[in-house]
Amino acid sequence: xxLPDRLPxxxxxxxxxxxxxxxxxxxxxxxxxxxxxxxVHPLVRNELDAICARHTIRVGLSVEPFQPFxxxxxxxxxxxxxxxxxxxxxxxISAALSQRCGRKEPIVPTLRLIRxxxxxxxxxxxxxxxxxxxxxxxAPAPGRIGLMYSTPYFEAGGIGGIAARPEVAERIGxxxxxxxxxxxxxxxxxxxxxxxxTTAQLxxxxxxxxxxxxLCDSLPAAFESKSPPIDLILGKEPVLEYTVRxxxxxxxxxRLDSGKPLLxxxxxxxxxxxxxxxxxxxxxxxxxxxxxxxxxLTEMRRRWxxxxxxxxxxxxxxxxxxxxxxxxQHYDQGQCRLSDHRPR
Amino acid sequence: MKRIWLSAMVGLLAILAIETVVPRAGxxxxxxxxxxxxxxxxxxxxxxxxxxxxxxxxxxDPHKGDKGFTPEAFEQQLILRFxxxxxxDLSKLQSAPITVPPLAKELLPAFVTASKEVLxxxxxxxxxxxxxxxxxxxATYGSQAAARFxxxxxxxxxxxxxxxxxxxNEPDEYETSVLKWLSGRPRAEAYVSELTxxxxxxxxxxxxxxxxxxxxxxxxxxxxxxxxxxxxxxxREGDLAGAITVTAPLNRP
Numbered sequence: 001x002x003l004p005d006r007l008p009x010x011x012x013x014x015x016x017x018x019x020x021x022x023x024x025x026x027x028x029x030x031x032x033x034x035x036x037x038x039x040v041h042p043l044v045r046n047e048l049d050a051i052c053a054r055h056t057i058r059v060g061l062s063v064e065p066f067q068p069f070x071x072x073x074x075x076x077x078x079x080x081x082x083x084x085x086x087x088x089x090x091x092x093i094s095a096a097l098s099q100r101c102g103r104k105e106p107i108v109p110t111l112r113l114i115r116x117x118x119x120x121x122x123x124x125x126x127x128x129x130x131x132x133x134x135x136x137x138x139a140p141a142p143g144r145i146g147l148m149y150s151t152p153y154f155e156a157g158g159i160g161g162i163a164a165r166p167e168v169a170e171r172i173g174x175x176x177x178x179x180x181x182x183x184x185x186x187x188x189x190x191x192x193x194x195x196x197x198t199t200a201q202l203x204x205x206x207x208x209x210x211x212x213x214x215l216c217d218s219l220p221a222a223f224e225s226k227s228p229p230i231d232l233i234l235g236k237e238p239v240l241e242y243t244v245r246x247x248x249x250x251x252x253x254x255r256l257d258s259g260k261p262l263l264x265x266x267x268x269x270x271x272x273x274x275x276x277x278x279x280x281x282x283x284x285x286x287x288x289x290x291x292x293x294x295x296x297l298t299e300m301r302r303r304w305x306x307x308x309x310x311x312x313x314x315x316x317x318x319x320x321x322x323x324x325x326x327x328x329q330h331y332d333q334g335q336c337r338l339s340d341h342r343p344r
Numbered sequence: 345m346k347r348i349w350l351s352a353m354v355g356l357l358a359i360l361a362i363e364t365v366v367p368r369a370g371x372x373x374x375x376x377x378x379x380x381x382x383x384x385x386x387x388x389x390x391x392x393x394x395x396x397x398x399x400x401x402x403x404x405d406p407h408k409g410d411k412g413f414t415p416e417a418f419e420q421q422l423i424l425r426f427x428x429x430x431x432x433d434l435s436k437l438q439s440a441p442i443t444v445p446p447l448a449k450e451l452l453p454a455f456v457t458a459s460k461e462v463l464x465x466x467x468x469x470x471x472x473x474x475x476x477x478x479x480x481x482x483a484t485y486g487s488q489a490a491a492r493f494x495x496x497x498x499x500x501x502x503x504x505x506x507x508x509x510x511x512x513n514e515p516d517e518y519e520t521s522v523l524k525w526l527s528g529r530p531r532a533e534a535y536v537s538e539l540t541x542x543x544x545x546x547x548x549x550x551x552x553x554x555x556x557x558x559x560x561x562x563x564x565x566x567x568x569x570x571x572x573x574x575x576x577x578x579x580r581e582g583d584l585a586g587a588i589t590v591t592a593p594l595n596r597p
Contacts, residue, residue, distance in 0.1 A: 065475070074479040075469045077487040077510050220406065220474030246573075310573030312479040316510065324468050333474025 048279045051129060052101035056110045059090050060122055060131030063113040063327060064195070064218035064334075066239045067246075068304040069134040069154075069269070071311050073113055073322065081319030082113060083311060085304040086132040089153055089271070090320065092296070093130075096287045111322035115217075117197040120144060123274060130273045130280065134236055136199045137270035143197065146275045150284040152268035153297055159200050159264040160237030161187075161254040162244055168231050169252040177257065183264050187211045190231040193222040193336060200234040203265060205339070217334020223248060225336040237261050238305065374594055375546060377445040379537050382499070382548035382590035384430065384448050385455055386535070389501060389588050390552055391425040392418075392459050392489060393482035397557045403480055409473035415460035422456065451497060458492040459485075477571045481561075483510070486588075498593055503552075505586025509574055519589060522549045527584045539594075548590045554583045 051057050061082060065072040070084045090109050098106040114122060119131045120143050136157060137149040163169040168190065175186035188210035194200040196215040204213050214230060216222040219240075222233045233240065233251075241261060244251045254262040271288075273280050291297045303309070395418060396403075402411050423434045432440055434456060437449050462485055469478045483503065487510065490501035504515040506523050515523055522536050535550040554562060559581065561570040566578025579585070 072472065072475040072478070073469055074477075075466050075484050075488075076479060077484050077512060079488065080465065080469060218474060224407065224474060308569070308573070310509075310569075312572045313509070313574070315479070324465070327468050333472070 046279045047129065047274075047277045048097075048100065048283055051097060051107060051280075052103065055101075055103070055105050056108045057094060057097060058112065058127065058129045059093075059109050060112050060114060060119045060128040060133075061086065061090075061322070062116040062119060062133035064116050065220070066134045066236060067311075068242050069132075069239065071315065073327070074312055074315055076312060076316035076319065078316050078319075078321075080321060080324055081315040082111065082322050083315040083319035085154070085300055086134065087320050088300055088304070088318065089132060091318070092291060093271075093284065093287065096283075100283065109320060111320055113322050113327045116195070117143070119272075120147070120197075123147065123272065126274075129277070130271055130284070132269075132271050134239065134269045135272050136236075136267040139199045139202060139267075141202055148273050148275050148277060148281050149270040150273070150281060151288050152270050153288055153291070154238075154269040154301065156238065156301075157267035157269050158237045159203050159234055159267065160240050160261050161232050161234045161264070162240045162248075162251040163232050163254060164230055164251060166252055169254060172232075172254055172262075173257070176262070183262065184208055185210070187232060191228050192232045192234060193225060193230040194234050195219060195222070198235065199265070199267060200236070201339075204234055207264075213339040214336050215339045216336040219243065220333040221336055223251075224333070228336075228338070230336070234264070236267070237263055242305065375539075377447050378546045378592050378594055379548060380443075380445050381448040381451055382537070382546060382592050383535060383550065384432070384444070385451060385499065385501060385590050386548060386550035386588040387429055388422075388426055388452055388455050389486055389490060389503075390550070391429055392422055393486050393552070394555075395421045395425055396480070396482045396485045397555070400481065400557060403470050403478060404476050406474055406476040410471050413463075413470055414467070415463040418463045419456060419460055422459065451499060454497055455489065455493045455501075458496065459489045461492055462488045479572060482558075483513075487513070490588075500589075500591040502589045502591075503586060504589055507577075508586070513586075515587075518547070519549060519587065523584065523587055526551045526587070531582050531584075540591075544594055546592050546594055548592075549587045550590075551587050552585045554579050554581055554585045556581055558585065 061070055063073070066084075066086075068084055069086045071082065073080060073082045075081075090111070094107050094109045101107055112122070112128065116133065119128070119133065119135075122128050123131055124146055134154070134157065135149075137152060161172075163172065172183075172186045176183065179185060184207040187208055191212045191214060192204060192208055193214040193216050194204045195218060201215065204211070211232075212228070214222075214225065214228060216225065219233070219235060222230055232254075241253055244253050256262055271284050273284070288297070291300075398421070399413055399418075402408070402413060405411070427433050432444055434452060437444070437452060440449065465488075466480050466485075470480055472478065486503045490503060494500045494502075502513070504513050504519050504523070506515060506520065506527075508514055518538070526536075531553050532551075535548055537546060537548045539545070540547055559579065561572070561574070562577050562579045562585070564576065564578050564580075567575050570576050
């Protein structure tokens with residue numbers, strides 16, 4: 001076939017090419033180009049297959065303790081370990097992934113102990129597959145966009161409070177007896193500490209307009225704060241309750257007259273992944289359903305929240321090693337500072 | 345029970361008798377060197393545990409971040425403590441008196457290196473600020489240092505006690521009999537040694553005793569939970585805490 005014979009074919013091809021370019025150009029503004037290409041040839045392969053291929057799941061855990069969900073990293077007879085309810089959940093996830101991947105080698109969790117606020121950043125940067133650390137599901141905040149939460153593995157969460165002195169707890173109790181349900185008013189005039197980046201901060205900034213709000217890097221930093229001295233700490237109620245029962249017996253958990261802990265909100269804890277990790281989220285939700293149906297989740301909650309146990313022993317026998325190089329060097333639990341009270 | 349006690353007694357007496365009768369026989373000379381080396385290794389581990397114990401308030405200080413308790417700082421204190429206990433200067437080991445066997449001159453520095461590796465790995469936990477108890481205690485240091493040393497040499501070291509908190513430290517039948525025998529006797533610097541594997545292996549068992557610092561976790565009131573959540577054992581100062589076992593082949597390790 002000579003060139004003259006080829007001209008009509010070339011003209012047709014160039015017309016089609018131009019049409020395709022114009023079509024793509026018209027879609028570009030709304031990001032549909034990527035979607036269109038992705039439909040034809042997926043740019044990102046299934047994240048579950050990626051985990052299977054690399055034999056490891058990259059899990060983020062908060063280096064600030066949220067016991068009994070995440071205990072402080074300690075030294076054991078087996079070396080450095082971290083343990084807690086969330087760590088037991090990671091073991092379950094890894095075991096289920098090993099089964100799913102169907103290979104001889106198990107899927108090993110690679111734990112990165114990083115600052116709480118860095119969990120969200122590192123997930124969005126693709127450095128983690130998921131993270132757990134008694135994270136409250138679906139808390140609307142600017143730093144939490146692009147995330148997906150699993151179905152809850154712990155439903156009895158919520159924001160509670162602990163008072164530094166009995167008279168503070170009594171004052172709050174007396175106010176609540178006179179004005180039931182007006183907890184925020186009851187904290188008026190008090191210096192209230194919350195951990196930065198947690199839902200307690202979001203709650204406090206939205207509701208505690210008459211309190212002096214202090215942002216702390218961690219719960220231990222709030223306990224240590226001398227300037228200013230803290231009257232009240234707000235945080236995850238199960239964590240606060242466990243802490244005052246086991247280690248900070250000098251603080252008082254805020255309770256209602258019925259004896260039940262005072263809850264300012266109800267929260268559910270979930271496993272967090274990237275927004276587009278659909279396969280991984282479906283996998284997690286199915287696993288959590290099975291764990292719930294079999295009673296395994298109830299058993300996990302019971303053994304970590306109700307049983308008497310030595311957590312160093314559990315850390316040695318069932319804790320997980322972690323990537324010490326990624327743990328902030330000379331980690332300290334940080335400081336506290338006054339908040340500008342600007343709702344985020 | 346009586347039989348075990350008797351066998352321990354008989355074993356000890358037999359060893360003492362053999363040492364008295366044939367102290368310089370060919371195999372005995374090798375045995376003497378190995379036994380002295382094992383004894384010094386056990387003393388070195390015991391000294392390391394004491395250094396950790398002395399620094400426990402610093403390690404568990406929640407108000408301090410960088411503790412300065414580095415592998416090098418530990419090494420200096422270990423050398424000092426070991427010299428106090430044995431008169432041997434680990435920093436001048438090659439010029440040490442003839443009483444320090446060549447085998448010990450090889451293995452004692454290896455144990456110091458293993459200990460420093462443990463301290464290096466533990467820095468990240470030790471230097472946490474805001475966290476008090478970190479479980480870096482004499483027992484966990486000892487377990488890890490002994491495990492690393494054992495992996496790098498042909499000499500096996502182990503901490504053991506009756507009813508250990510760590511199941512891996514469970515005593516075997518022989519160690520149980522020795523521990524029971526030792527617990528019925530006043531505190532002493534004595535140690536027990538025996539030949540096993542048809543005389544191919546030597547085992548030295550050296551007792552360790554509770555000192556005041558141990559009692560916040562292992563003392564009274566019995567049954568109360570200690571800082572790590574374990575029930576206290578109700579011990580008193582000077583009670584037998586356990587033993588360090590050193591097992592070495594008699595052909596040169």
